[in-house]
Amino acid sequence: MGIRAVIFDLGGVVLGSPLHAIARLEEEHGLERDVVNRHVVASAPDGAWHRMERGEVAVGDAFFAEFDRELAGAGAPISSAVLFERIAAEAQPRPIMLRAIDRLREAGFKVAALTNNWSDERPGSDSSFKRGDLHARFELVVESSVVGLRKPDPRIYRLTCERLGVEPAEAAFLDDIGSNLKSARALGLTTIKVVTPEQALEELEDVVGLALR
Ligand SMILES: [Mg+2]
Structure with missing residues (x-):
């Protein structure tokens, strides 16, 4: 697939x-x-x-x-x-990753964010990740604090694939934490461990067959 x-x-x-x-x-x-x-x-x-x-x-x-x-x-x-x-x-955006996301979307890939995050009840908090700007880059954003499940619970990967309308075998997943990848891999997703943005994008280019940098 x-x-x-x-x-x-x-x-x-x-x-x-x-x-x-x-x-x-x-x-x-x-x-x-x-x-x-x-x-x-x-x-x-x-x-x-x-x-x-x-x-x-x-x-x-x-x-x-x-x-x-x-x-x-x-x-x-x-x-x-x-x-x-x-x-x-x-938690500042990495420009090289934002460009890669834009290129994937231009090429017709479905692109989602899947994040273990939190809500912040402190007065004046604008949320840790300036959500609006960042979220607009993605077709879908799945947040642990919203869906009540966190990685590496397999159910959050299934939910993400369902919402994207793809089978796990049709999805690549990038994360910097090995245990999150292990659980996704067991479901059939193609996984990439992010050590540096450059290394991760090089591996992703091979997986999607597209230049991303
Ligand atoms: Mg992470």
Whole structure:
């Protein structure tokens, strides 16, 4: 089956990487590398981060207090409010990825975003990812905090393919987190791990048979 659709993760793929922002904060605090992400993975499915990404709790004071307690208990006594500031500052669009998305759409591919994200209840918050501008680039945007499912739950990939009107075998999926890709691959999607934008687009060019850079 040929590829008819391309599904992009946002953070660390189309936008700057939240993992880089988190790693820098860990380093500044002299913490063990990856301690925050390990806590997130270990606290599945009902830790504060998971509920936040499923939209069951919004980002705000109550979430920060709970996640601060979890992080301290995991050996990472940092402020999650600061963590979210850093993630938001890092989440700038990557022009090379925006151009590739435009080229895919011009060539007739269905192009979606599939993001684990959150809603923000803080006053004056314009949402972390300046959603309007970015979302207009895609035919479809699936947000974990809206649909109540988060990657790597297989149901969110099925939902995305259904909404795009394609079979999983007709879709390519780019993400920067290996466990998100593993689950998608098991359903039959063609997956690309994004280490750098250039490397990922080179692999995507092979998959879609189109120059994207
Ligand atoms: Mg990501």
